[in-house]
Amino acid sequence: MKSKKTLLISAIFVLSMLSMPAFSQIRFGVKxxxxxDNPTFGEAFKVENMTSYYVGPALEAMFPFAVVDFGLETALLYSDNRMTVTNLTGETESKDVSNRYITLPVNAKVKVPLGSETFKIYGVxxxxxxxxxxxDKIDFQSMGDDIKAKSFEAGINLGLGFELFRMVQLGANYRVKLTDNYATDKPQWDDPLNGKSQTWSISAAVFF
Structure with a gap:
């Protein structure tokens, strides 16, 4: 009897998962x-000209309700982070450093129409x-050991924006890093290398 109940529950769950796409709006796009980013400054380093951009395919799966649409948004983004590092202790030369990441955000998403289906605001x-x-390694002589970027980064995304014509989305995103980009045991180098743990970005996406 117990096995029959387990089988029935499993069957209902599988059928519900299979039927879910029929009631959802799944779209692919590019983001x-x-x-x-406003870099911090330390006694040993000056970090400036920090730029970072990202681009890649995105997927949006929305489930329409009476007033709002609720769903998920994910993307596979190529991210290029660049900065100029100047050593203030013993050397005056500058080095351009670039780190390239593959980033996977998974966001819950809510969209609310404002008077018309062609204009909506959304939050993620x-x-x-x-x-x-x-x-790239940072290898100023006065540092001693080379400092390399960490291989993994994680954090939390928050965002707000608007959608036009059911296709174009423009937004502002607030990212909180929960890990450091660089590992170093020298306190005067840690802050400028890792920058701020909170960053803002502006984004644009087109879904089809």
Whole structure:
């Protein structure tokens, strides 16, 4: 009897998962953005000209309700983070450093129409993970050991924006890093290398 109940529950669950796409709106698209980061400064380093952009395919699965649409948004983004590092202790030369990541954000998403289906506002929230695919070492002589970027980054995304013509989405995103980009045991180098743990970015996406 117990096995029959378990089988019935499993069958209902599988059927509900199979029927879910019929009631959802699944769309594919392309997403891109630019981060707006204000670097910190330390006694040993000056970090400036920090730029970061990302681009890649995106997927949106929305489930329409009476007033709002609720669903998920995910993407597979190529991210390129660049900065200029100047050593203030013993050397005056500058080095350009670039780290490239594959980033996977998974966000819950809510969309609310404003008077018309052609104009909506949306909000997103969720975790992200980033994996380093290539990066430059920082190897000033006065540092001693080379400092390399960490291979993994994780954090939380929050965002707000608007959708036009059911296709174009423009938004502002707030990212909180829960990990450091660089590992170093020197406190005067840690803060400027890792920058701020909170960053803002502006993004644009087109869904089809």
């Amino acid at each position: 891109a953005g630019v981060e707006l 929230a969720g975790p992200y993970a980033a994996y380093l695919i290539s990066g």
